[in-house]
Amino acid sequence: MIRTFLISKLHQVRVTHADLEYEGSFGIDSEILEAAGILENEMVHVYNIDKGTRFSTYAIPEPAKSRRMQANGACAHLVSPGDRVIICVYADLNEEEWKAHQPTVLFMDEKNNFRYKQPYENAHSETCFLHTAEV
Numbered sequence: 001m002i003r004t005f006l007i008s009k010l011h012q013v014r015v016t017h018a019d020l021e022y023e024g025s026f027g028i029d030s031e032i033l034e035a036a037g038i039l040e041n042e043m044v045h046v047y048n049i050d051k052g053t054r055f056s057t058y059a060i061p062e063p064a065k066s067r068r069m070q071a072n073g074a075c076a077h078l079v080s081p082g083d084r085v086i087i088c089v090y091a092d093l094n095e096e097e098w099k100a101h102q103p104t105v106l107f108m109d110e111k112n113n114f115r116y117k118q119p120y121e122n123a124h125s126e127t128c129f130l131h132t133a134e135v
Contacts, residue, residue: 024073
């Protein structure tokens with residue numbers, strides 16, 4: 001049986017820009033895309049914590065360490081700079097795949113710096129650290 005599972009999640013991203021005139025998509029700092037395992041042009045689901053709106057689009061890279069998160073095109077009607085959103089990627093997995101699967105979850109701060117969620121069995125580990133854009 002094939003089931004749909006969470007693959008990657010960016011929790012509480014701050015939208016930094018919105019461009020209604022752009023052709024579409026959601027721009028995400030390329031360092032964060034890589035850390036979350038999200039590919040360029042991959043479908044993303046965006047859930048606006050502040051407004052309750054939801055939409056699907058595709059991810060495009062923004063400059064690494066810019067912490068830029070930009071809604072483009074029609075989705076710019078559904079989010080505004082400063083809004084907090086959750087961005088998720090899902091995939092269909094067979095039983096063998098989902099039994100071994102752990103999603104990649106990044107918790108974002110107000111400046112879109114991130115830390116990884118620890119695996120469930122190590123949830124209280126002190127090995128978690130914040131990844132910042134500062135060099």
